Structures are given as structure tokens and as C-alpha cells.
Amino acid sequence: MSATLQVPTGTGCLDAPVLRERGQREVFCGLTGIVWLHRKIQDAFFLVVGSRTCAHLIQSAAGVMIFAEPRFATAIIDERDLAGLADANDELDRVVAQLLARRPEIKLLFLVGSCPSEVIKLDLSRAAERLSQTHMPDVRVLNYSGSGIETTFTQGEDACLAALVPIMPRIAAGAQPSLLVVGALAEVVEDQFRRMFAAMGIERVSFLPPRRSVDLPGVGPDTVMLLAQPFLADTARALEARGATHLSAPFPLGEEGTTAWLHAAAESFGVPAARFAMATDPSRQRASAALAVAQKKLAGKRIFFFPDSQLELPLARFVSRELGMKLVEVGTPYLHRDHMTPELALLPQSTFLSEGQDVDRQLDRCRAARPDIAVCGLGLANPLEAEGITTKWSIELLFTPIQGYNQASDLAELFARPLLRRTKLAV
Amino acid sequence: MQLTLWTYEGPPHVGAMRVVTAMRGVHYVLHAPQGDTYADLLFTMIERRAARPPVTYTTFQARDLGGDTAELFKSAARDAYERFRPQALLVGASCTAELIQDDPGGLARALNLPVPVVAVELPAYQKKENWGAAETFYQLVRAFAKPRTRPAGGRPSCNILGPCALGFRHRDDVREITKLLGALGVDVNVTAPEGAAPADMTRLADADFNVVLYPEIGMQAASWLQRNFQLPYTKTVPIGVGATQDFIAEVAALAGVAVPDSLSAAGSNLPWYSRSVDSTYLTNKRVFIFGDATHVVAAARIASEEMGFEVVGLGTYSREFAREVRDAAKRYGVDALITDDYLDVESRVTELRPELVLGTQMERNIAKRLGIPCAVISAPVHVQDFPARYSPQMGYEGANVLFDSWVHPLMMGLEEHLITMFREDFEFSADAAPSHLGGAVKKLPETILQAANPAKDTERRWSAEAEAELGKIPFFVRGKARRNTESFAQERGLATITIDTLYDAKAHYAR
Ligand code: SF4
Numbered sequence: 001m002s003a004t005l006q007v008p009t010g011t012g013c014l015d016a017p018v019l020r021e022r023g024q025r026e027v028f029c030g031l032t033g034i035v036w037l038h039r040k041i042q043d044a045f046f047l048v049v050g051s052r053t054c055a056h057l058i059q060s061a062a063g064v065m066i067f068a069e070p071r072f073a074t075a076i077i078d079e080r081d082l083a084g085l086a087d088a089n090d091e092l093d094r095v096v097a098q099l100l101a102r103r104p105e106i107k108l109l110f111l112v113g114s115c116p117s118e119v120i121k122l123d124l125s126r127a128a129e130r131l132s133q134t135h136m137p138d139v140r141v142l143n144y145s146g147s148g149i150e151t152t153f154t155q156g157e158d159a160c161l162a163a164l165v166p167i168m169p170r171i172a173a174g175a176q177p178s179l180l181v182v183g184a185l186a187e188v189v190e191d192q193f194r195r196m197f198a199a200m201g202i203e204r205v206s207f208l209p210p211r212r213s214v215d216l217p218g219v220g221p222d223t224v225m226l227l228a229q230p231f232l233a234d235t236a237r238a239l240e241a242r243g244a245t246h247l248s249a250p251f252p253l254g255e256e257g258t259t260a261w262l263h264a265a266a267e268s269f270g271v272p273a274a275r276f277a278m279a280t281d282p283s284r285q286r287a288s289a290a291l292a293v294a295q296k297k298l299a300g301k302r303i304f305f306f307p308d309s310q311l312e313l314p315l316a317r318f319v320s321r322e323l324g325m326k327l328v329e330v331g332t333p334y335l336h337r338d339h340m341t342p343e344l345a346l347l348p349q350s351t352f353l354s355e356g357q358d359v360d361r362q363l364d365r366c367r368a369a370r371p372d373i374a375v376c377g378l379g380l381a382n383p384l385e386a387e388g389i390t391t392k393w394s395i396e397l398l399f400t401p402i403q404g405y406n407q408a409s410d411l412a413e414l415f416a417r418p419l420l421r422r423t424k425l426a427v
Numbered sequence: 428m429q430l431t432l433w434t435y436e437g438p439p440h441v442g443a444m445r446v447v448t449a450m451r452g453v454h455y456v457l458h459a460p461q462g463d464t465y466a467d468l469l470f471t472m473i474e475r476r477a478a479r480p481p482v483t484y485t486t487f488q489a490r491d492l493g494g495d496t497a498e499l500f501k502s503a504a505r506d507a508y509e510r511f512r513p514q515a516l517l518v519g520a521s522c523t524a525e526l527i528q529d530d531p532g533g534l535a536r537a538l539n540l541p542v543p544v545v546a547v548e549l550p551a552y553q554k555k556e557n558w559g560a561a562e563t564f565y566q567l568v569r570a571f572a573k574p575r576t577r578p579a580g581g582r583p584s585c586n587i588l589g590p591c592a593l594g595f596r597h598r599d600d601v602r603e604i605t606k607l608l609g610a611l612g613v614d615v616n617v618t619a620p621e622g623a624a625p626a627d628m629t630r631l632a633d634a635d636f637n638v639v640l641y642p643e644i645g646m647q648a649a650s651w652l653q654r655n656f657q658l659p660y661t662k663t664v665p666i667g668v669g670a671t672q673d674f675i676a677e678v679a680a681l682a683g684v685a686v687p688d689s690l691s692a693a694g695s696n697l698p699w700y701s702r703s704v705d706s707t708y709l710t711n712k713r714v715f716i717f718g719d720a721t722h723v724v725a726a727a728r729i730a731s732e733e734m735g736f737e738v739v740g741l742g743t744y745s746r747e748f749a750r751e752v753r754d755a756a757k758r759y760g761v762d763a764l765i766t767d768d769y770l771d772v773e774s775r776v777t778e779l780r781p782e783l784v785l786g787t788q789m790e791r792n793i794a795k796r797l798g799i800p801c802a803v804i805s806a807p808v809h810v811q812d813f814p815a816r817y818s819p820q821m822g823y824e825g826a827n828v829l830f831d832s833w834v835h836p837l838m839m840g841l842e843e844h845l846i847t848m849f850r851e852d853f854e855f856s857a858d859a860a861p862s863h864l865g866g867a868v869k870k871l872p873e874t875i876l877q878a879a880n881p882a883k884d885t886e887r888r889w890s891a892e893a894e895a896e897l898g899k900i901p902f903f904v905r906g907k908a909r910r911n912t913e914s915f916a917q918e919r920g921l922a923t924i925t926i927d928t929l930y931d932a933k934a935h936y937a938r
Contacts, residue, residue: 024503025486029462049428051522051551056437057465075428079552082526091428098430115460115523119492148462149489149523360510379467379479386477 012345016353018335023358026379027308027333028061028395029148030156031112035062036398037160038071040184041209043107046072047099048146049092049124050114061395071106073099077116088122089130096131100139107138108213110160113145140167140213152333154231154309154398157184161208164216165238168208171220173243178204179265180217180244182236183229186401187211193252193404196262199279200271208235219244224268226261228252228403230343231310233336250342252403253311253411254318255287260342283405290409291322297416299324304371306380307331307357308394313343315375315397320348323412327351328371331362373419390418435744435767435787435807439549439559440521441466445620446563446644447517448480448592452624453567454513456504458496458524458531461486473810474593483507487524497529504535508542514625515543515570517563522551543625545570555767557643557719558747560591564620568648571628575656583682584614586634588660589645590621595722595806597621599819600640604665607822608638610690611675613682620644632656636681640664640821642721643745666725668695668733668826695823697733697830709735709834713907715781716741717764717772717790718805720748722820724755726785726804729829731759740779742766769793780906783837788812800836804829887916889924896926911936 031054034046048054055074062070075095081088092111100106109131111124124143131141144159145151151159161182171178179202181193190207197205206217221243227236230251240246249264250257259280266276303325305312312332319325327347331354337344354362359380366374366389373390374380381391392415402411440457447455448470457463464484470476485503487496508516518531532546547566549559577584587604590597598621605615616634617627637652637660639645649660659681665674672692679686692698700706714736716726720743730736742764743752749765756763764775773793776784784794784801788809794801803812804820819825889897893912900908908929915932916924 023506024464024484025461026464026467027461028465029460031462032465052431052434052436052438052555053440053463053522053551055431055434056441057462059433060465060469069432073430073432076431077428077552079550081428082552088428095428095430115462116526118489119523119526147489148460149487149492152461360506377468378472379464380471382471382475383477383479 011349013347013349013351013353014341014344016344016349016351019352019354021354021356021358021361023356023361025152025333025357026306026359026377027357028153028377029057029115030146030151030153030159031058031114031148032061032153032395033146033156033160034058034072034112036184037157037209041108041211041213042071043105043212043214044071044110045099045103045106045108046110046112047096048072048074048112048114049117049122050074050077050112051116052076054114054116071103077120082120088120089127092122092127093131093134096135096141100135104138107140109135109139109141110163111141111143112156112160113143113147113150115147115149118145118147118149142167154229154311155234155334157229158232158234161232161235162238164209164213165219165235165242168216168242169218170242171218171223173221175220175222176204177222177224177269178206178218179269180206180208180219180223180225180239182208182225182227182239183232184209185228185403189401189403189407192406193262196279196283196404197265200262200266200269200275202265202269202271224265226265227339228261229311230314230336230339233339236339248339248342250317250346251311251314253314254322254408255284255291255405256322256346257314257318258287258403258405258408259284280405287405287408291412294409294412294416295323297420298412300326301372301415301419302326302328302369303415304328304366304369304374305330305332306362306366306374306376306394307333307354308375308377309398310334310336311394311397312375313340313347313353316351317343317346318411319415320351321346322408323415325415328369329354329362329365331355331357333357373415375415390422392418431768433769433789435769435789436556437466437469438522438551439554439556439562440519440551441469442556442559442561442644443517443519443547443549443563444470444480444482445556445560445592445594446567447482447620448476449590449621450567450619450623450625452514452626453481453517454507454511454515455480455482455517455519456500456507456531456535457482457484457519457521458500458529459484459486459521460488460523463521463523470592473808474813475810476592480592481511481513483511485524492527496524496527497534500529500531500534501538504531504540505538508538508540513542515545515567516540517545517547517567519547519549520551525551543570557745560644561647564588564591564644565647565651567620567625568628568631569651571625572631572652572656573629575632576630577633582612582614583684584616584634585678585682586616586631586637586658587618588637588639588649589641589643590618591641591644592621593806593808594621594641594644595719595804595808595812596818596820597641598813599817600821600825602817603819603822603824604638604640607665607671607675607690608678610687611678611682612684613678632658634658636660638678643719643748664721664725665821666722666825667729667829668692668697668823669728670725671695671822671826692823695826697823697826700830701733701735706735706834709837711735711737712783712837713737713739713779713781714783714785715739715776715779716804717743717784717786719743720745720752722805724751726829727755727759729826730785730833733826734830734833736783739781740764740775742772742775780910782906783833785833802833802836887913887922887924890926893924893926893929896929908933 128141128143142163144163146156223244225244247264250260252258252261316330329352335355375392447453518535535544637649639649652658663674665671738759744767753763785804912932
């Protein structure tokens with residue numbers, strides 16, 4: 001069934017040079033992941049142990065205002081805590097007790113480390129153990145780091161999921177093979193994939209993170225995993241350490257990416273080609289038809305990616321191969337070659353890749369290149385627009401369902417709309 | 428450690444950013460990890476500023492710690508100078524860098540840059556955004572202000588102090604007040620921070636006095652200028668008709684000018700609009716006010732003296748100005764709520780059940796949940812607080828804007844009367860939202876209001892008939908009737924509230 005993928009001859013840009021930059025990085029820290037994770041795992045609460053900056057970052061990234069009491073908060077460290085560590089631990093116990101009294105429905109509490117908690121060496125893993133002992137069986141307490149000195153934006157999700165791996169139930173060797181899809185997806189996408197796998201005859205499918213922490217899937221030597229997001233290096237490593245096998249595949253963005261991704265599972269589970277075709281063909285055709293419309297608007301347009309979510313490479317592959325867009329620069333905060341090999345192989349040979357950032361120099365390159373559209377963070381978007389460069393905010397790519405067949409044209413639309421808007425406006 | 432679900436103010440370095448972003452020719456080198464760059468979006472997204480804030484972050488990472496974070500700071504400062512060529516460099520640390528104690532001031536000075544370096548120390552574990560803005564502005568004023576060079580005599584002249592980036596309507600207030608000062612024959616020497624360059628700040632003492640528009644940001648600098656250059660400053664913030672008149676009188680006295688007739692209160696439509704009969708329905712509307720100190724104190728006076736409302740509660744998140752707010756609260760016979768925990772505010776609003784809330788965007792959310800009309804009067808700001816149209820809060824035009832924006836969420840006078848008269852008619856359902864707001868304001872069912880305030884109702888039960896009778900009372904006084912009846916019943920130890928209790932209570936409170 002590999003005929004479904006028209007892999008170009010050659011190695012794409014696997015051997016292309018990469019510009020490595022080490023200047024100012026204009027990116028969020030890993031705390032930002034809480035904004036979507038707290039919606040995803042509905043019985044979990046995220047308590048950042050940090051500063052007022054950390055609290056302000058999350059509320060600003062979460063759309064500035066909260067409309068319902070969210071399942072995240074910050075334990076703001078103050079002067080008194082800085083005076084002595086024993087004190088800080090007592091304070092944390094008090095804050096956690098206060099929080100759990102307020103939110104009795106919470107089953108899983110994450111203590112999320114920040115730059116300040118790490119610099120003062122507040123040991124949150126010990127704190128989590130201690131607090132788990134106090135509050136089990138009602139509430140389990142885990143910890144991970146979302147700090148800006150350790151994690152960039154989506155790496156916060158990686159750290160969070162990696163923290164879940166040790167408590168996943170063990171599936172003993174010799175069990176029926178099962179499929180684990182790793183990475184937070186919108187429910188609508190999850191349901192589509194589940195139906196798709198079922199149509200292929202793959203029934204034992206679970207998702208990490210689960211919608212409820214009490215439904216944490218199992219893992220063992222007969223587990224195969226597909227990564228639904230490109231930024232999950234630590235989680236994948238932890239799952240491999242527990243016996244799971246990683247299926248290398250492009251990420252499920254666009255018709256081509258989704259097919260290749262599903263196909264990796266099909267191959268592993270021995271799904272006959274005809275059955276795979278039957279399960280996917282109608283969706284593939286629908287997606288292709290919808291993308292043909294989008295392609296008319298986008299083909300030939302030049303696109304520039306600022307580094308942000310690590311989704312840049314798969315997105316670049318999608319827009320160049322399925323929408324005919326031209327890649328000016330593809331920046332990524334980190335280039336995980338292992339997980340990116342299938343993507344790199346599909347990218348045009350001449351792609352200009354950059355890793356890390358020096359934001360002022362990158363802005364110079366962007367201005368000089370004058371792309372038709374730049375994908376960037378919220379801090380850069382309006383300034384670039386004011387200079388006449390159309391933008392797409394990258395954070396929307398995390399909040400919008402973009403994976404899978406039925407979302408492929410929505411993903412294209414995210415790039416088409418800002419361009420359309422610019423041509424419409426006559427003022 | 429403090430459990431914080433949401434915060435009214437950001438960290439103090441965000442205050443410093445508000446000052447430098449408003450100014451020209453100052454660049455801020457901030458020792459901070461990468462995530463702290465989120466603050467840029469406050470300016471570019473919320474305020475729609477077309478340029479990035481003039482801030483360079485060092486974005487040190489874990490691997491730099493213990494090694495060469497100081498070197499990193501130095502190269503960031505050097506590169507920032509080379510690239511942006513500012514007239515002055517401001518340097519400082521965010522919360523994390525404060526812990527690693529690299530001394531940005533010393534490091535930057537060691538670079539021997541050809542421009543002044545101003546170091547600000549903003550203790551991130553004690554202080555907050557407004558304090559950070561005030562301290563930064565004060566440090567810059569101290570660094571640049573020079574003795575007066577302008578000869579005595581000539582037209583009176585003042586500085587406008589306080590307006591900055593991410594301020595609530597600062598852009599329009601400055602325009603309005605500059606115009607007003609012009610009508611008084613007073614020139615504006617320098618407006619700062621907004622629009623000022625370091626070179627402008629050297630001329631601050633050329634003015635005869637200072638106008639402090641936003642004490643939260645400008646007061647510290649103004650009192651330093653008074654101590655060092657004998658520049659007096661205004662104490663009245665001209666929000667509302669009365670305060671604008673007081674401000675005009677204060678400025679006229681400081682400048683030694685007469686007040687022209689054109690600046691009488693007739694300059695605003697508010698006095699007449701408040702007296703017109705349609706506004707009768709505004710009388711004693713119960714209002715709760717929360718925000719920064721300046722806007723709260725001003726709003727309370729307007730609510731009481733200019734709109735004829737009843738102030739049932741007020742408070743602020745600005746602890747630095749708690750005293751001013753407590754004094755104001757005393758004038759209206761209420762307790763001031765000084766807190767930065769929005770849950771405290773929410774429970775106070777729930778308990779008081781005001782008919783109008785004047786607050787920040789957070790109070791707007793609280794009021795929405797509780798089905799209470801609300802107008803926003805203060806920062807923290809939201810993209811909606813930067814309207815495209817001219818919309819000052821200060822001066823006579825500001826008073827017009829306030830009248831409109833406070834009345835807008837309420838039922839219009841005639842409409843309210845009709846609903847009272849025809850409330851049995853299904854088209855005039857008491858649960859209807861004001862017609863000009865479409866479906867936007869939905870009343871929460873009383874049961875939810877009760878649930879939000881459970882302590883009150885655990886002991887006293889309403890009989891079905893009394894509950895039904897209560898339903899016939901117009902909704903905008905129903906909350907008050909329920910509250911009064913319940914406290915009446917409580918005082919008398921009545922376990923059940925009957926129709927008689929309801930009317931007994933009504934008679935009791937009517938006295
Ligand atoms: S970068 Fe560090 S200090 Fe800043 S918000 Fe993120 S975790 Fe907090």
C-alpha cells in the first residue's frame with residue numbers, strides 16, 4: 001500500500017544545511033501548554049509553582065480573560081518563601097490543601113515547575129510524592145517542568161505527558177497488540193481517527209492524554225505508538241522505555257500526511273491493502289477535493305515560518321506539497337531529527353531550515369524576503385502586518401483542530417484567510 | 428506562597444515595559460528567560476501597537492546558568508545598542524534573573540556605551556505592575572531632569588505626567604486635557620512617559636507645575652520634582668464634571684490665570700442629561716465599583732453626585748493607594764474592599780447584588796455570570812478598551828463618554844417603566860434584556876443567584892406562594908426585596924417566609 005505515498009526521488013532536505021541561531025528567542029515557555037491541556041484532561045488541575053510573571057503569562061496566553069473558573073492556578077512564590085526552603089514546602093502543602101478543598105472533583109494535580117522554582121531548587125518531584133501520600137487515593141499528584149529555561153512552548157505538553165507515562169498501567173508481554181496515539185488532539189479529531197482505525201479493523205486504540213485521568217491507557221511491549229504531534233521527544237522516549245514501539249511516520253496534517261500516518265499503523269497491524277483503501281478512500285477524496293479549492297488561492301504564495309511550536313516542518317511539508325506554496329524559510333525551535341526524518345524526506349531539497357532563533361536577525365531576513373505570509377507568534381504579528389507582511393498567528397494552530405482528513409481544508413483556510421482579507425480591504 | 432487564579436496586575440517589569448514602550452528613544456534590556464517575551468503581545472495585540480516594544484530579552488536557558496549569564500547579558504546589551512541606537516538604555520531583571528543576581532546595572536555600565544544607562548531594580552517577589560511603572564518613570568525622571576533654563580515670565584506652562592502604554596484611555600485623555608489646558612492659556616511643556624524622549628525629560632523643570640493624570644504612575648516622579656525643583660503638582664484627577672471643575676480651578680490657581688466662561692460645567696452634556704426626566708429611573712441605582720484607585724475614587728463621586736446612584740460598595744486592587752480608597756469609601760458609608768483576589772470581588776458582588784457594576788474586565792465577567800449590567804472603567808485592559816473612536820474619560824468630553832457608557836448597559840427609562848406596567852404581558856417578560864442589547868444580558872435564574880450565595884438561604888425557606896409573589900415584583904428590585912425579606916425574617920427568627928413576611932418586610936423597610 002506504499003503506493004499511496006508518492007515519495008519524491010532523492011532525500012528531500014535530509015542533508016540540507018541548517019542555520020543554527022543562538023540569540024533572543026521570541027517564544028513562549030512550556031507553561032503555555034496548560035492552556036490547552038487543562039481543557040483536554042478534564043479532571044486534572046495544573047498548579048504552577050512560580051512567580052507573578054508565570055501567572056500573567058498563562059492568563060495572557062489563555063486569551064487574556066477567563067470566563068469560567070479554569071483548572072489552573074499559580075502558587076506565587078513571595079519573599080518569605082525565598083528566605084528558607086523548608087518554609088516553601090510547608091507553604092506549598094498549605095496552598096495545595098486550600099486548592100483541593102475548593103475543587104473536590106479534581107483527581108490529578110500537576111505541580112508545574114517554573115524558572116523561579118527551578119532556580120531556587122524547590123524539589124517538586126519530592127513535593128509531589130509527599131503530597132500524593134497525603135491526598136491519595138482521592139488525588140494523585142505529579143510534577144513536570146514548564147519553565148522557560150528548560151522548555152519552549154509545546155515542550156510543556158511533552159513534559160506533562162512524559163510525567164504521565166510512569167503511572168500508566170502495565171500491559172504484560174504477550175497481550176494482543178494495541179495502538180497508542182500520543183499527543184493532545186481535539187475530541188472531534190480523536191473520534192474521527194478512532195472511527196478510521198475501527199474501519200481498518202484496529203480495535204484496541206487508546207489516546208494519551210486521555211479525557212479523564214482515571215482512564216489512563218496501558219502500555220507494554222505489545223504497544224505500538226503513533227505520535228500525533230511533532231514535539232513529543234521525551235514522552236516517546238519514556239514510552240519506549242516501557243516497551244512501546246514507535247512507528248515512524250509523517251504527522252497527520254493534510255491528506256498526504258494523514259494517509260501516511262494512518263498507513264504506518266495499518267502496516268504494523270497487517271491491515272490488508274484493500275481494507276485500508278476502503279477505510280480511507282472516501283475521506284481522502286473528500287480532503288483532496290477540498291484542498292484543490294484551497295490550492296487555487298494559495299499555490300505559488302511564498303511563506304515564512306518563525307520558530308514556535310515545532311509544528312513548522314510538518315506544516316511546511318503540507319503547504320508546499322499539497323497547496324503548492326513556496327517555502328522561504330522554515331524555522332523551528334528544535335530540530336528532532338529522529339522524529340522529523342519522514343518530514344525532512346518530503347520537503348523540497350532547497351528548503352532553508354533554521355533552528356533556534358535570533359529574532360532581530362530573523363526579522364531582517366523576513367523583511368528582505370517579503371514573503372506573502374509569515375507564520376509567527378502573537379508578539380510579532382501586528383508589527384509585521386504594519387510593515388505590510390501578512391501573518392498567521394501560530395498559536396491558533398494549537399487551538400484549532402487541524403489534524404486528519406476532514407480538517408485538512410480548515411488548515412489550508414487558516415493560511416488562505418489572512419491573504420484573502422488583505423486583497424479585500426481597500427483602505 | 429499565594430494561591431492565585433488570576434491577577435489584576437502583571438509583574439513589575441511589565442510596568443517598566445509600559446513606560447519605555449510609551450517613550451521614544453529608550454531601549455530596555457531585560458535579563459529574562461524566553462517565556463517572558465509573552466509580554467510583547469500585551470502591547471501588540473491588546474493595544475494594537477504597530478511596533479514591537481523596545482525591549483531586548485536575554486532569554487537565558489538552563490544551560491547558561493552558573494556559566495555565563497552575565498556575559499550573555501553584556502552581549503545582549505551591546506547588540507541592542509548597536510541595532511537600535513537609543514538615546515538611553517534601561518536595564519533590569521525579571522523575576523528569574525533577580526534570583527541569579529547578575530547586576531544588570533553594573534554589567535551595562537562596564538560596557539562604556541556612549542549613552543546613559545539607567546538601572547531599575549524592581550523586586551518581583553514583593554511588587555507589581557503599577558509600582559514597577561511608577562518606579563521606572565521616577566528613575567528615568569531622576570536620571571534626566573535638569574534645572575530650569577527657561578527664563579521666568581512668559582505663558583504658564585506645565586508637564587502632563589502619568590500617561591503610558593496599556594493605560595485605560597490614556598491616549599484620549601491626554602488629547603482632552605491638553606485641549607483644556609490650552610483653553611486656560613497653559614502650555615504643555617512635556618507629556619511623559621507617553622511620547623517623551625530622554626531629551627524631552629531634561630526639560631521637565633522648565634514647566635511651572637505638573638499635572639498628574641494618573642497618580643499610580645506619575646505621583647512618585649511628581650513628588651520628586653517638587654522636592655528637587657519646587658514644581659507643585661495637581662491633586663485632582665479630572666474625571667467627572669465636578670472633578671473637572673475642581674481641576675480647572677486648581678490649574679488656574681497654579682498658573683495664575685482666570686477661568687474663561689467657556690470652561691463652565693455647561694461644557695458637558697452630563698448635567699442636563701442627568702436632570703432630564705428620562706434619567707429619573709437612575710435614582711439610587713445600587714452600584715458597585717472596583718478597579719485602580721484613581722478610577723474608583725473618581726467613579727464613586729460621579730456615581731453619587733452626578734448620576735444620582737447609590738454607591739453600595741467599592742474597592743481596589745492598588746494596595747499602594749488603599750488609604751485614598753478607604754477615605755472615599757467612608758464618604759459613602761461603605762467598607763472598602765482592598766484585594767487582588769477576584770474571588771473576593773465576586774463574593775462581594777454576589778452578596779451586595781448591585782444593579783450596576785463599574786469595574787475592570789474581570790468585573791465585567793463576574794457581572795455577566797451574575798446577570799448584572801456592567802461598564803468597564805479601569806485597567807487591566809482588554810482589546811475592547813482601545814476603541815477606534817475618540818473616547819476619553821477625562822474632562823467634559825470624558826464626562827459625556829461616562830454618562831453614555833454607564834447608562835448603555837441599563838434599561839432605558841421609558842423601557843423600564845413599560846416593563847413595570849406590563850410585566851404580566853408575555854412580551855414584557857421581566858427576564859427580557861434591555862432591547863438595545865439584543866440577547867446579550869441574560870438574567871440568571873434566581874436559583875443560581877441563590878446557589879452562588881448559599882449561606883444566606885440554608886435556614887430560611889420561602890413558601891411557594893411567597894416565592895410566586897416575589898416573582899411579580901419587577902426584577903430590578905426583586906433582588907433587594909428578597910434580601911430585605913430574608914434579613915427581616917432572620918432578625919425575627921422566622922423559619923418560613925410567607926406572603927405576610929414579604930409585605931411585613933416591605934412595610935418595615937419603607938419606614
Ligand atoms: S519563562 Fe519562566 S519565569 Fe517566565 S513565565 Fe515562563 S516559567 Fe515563568
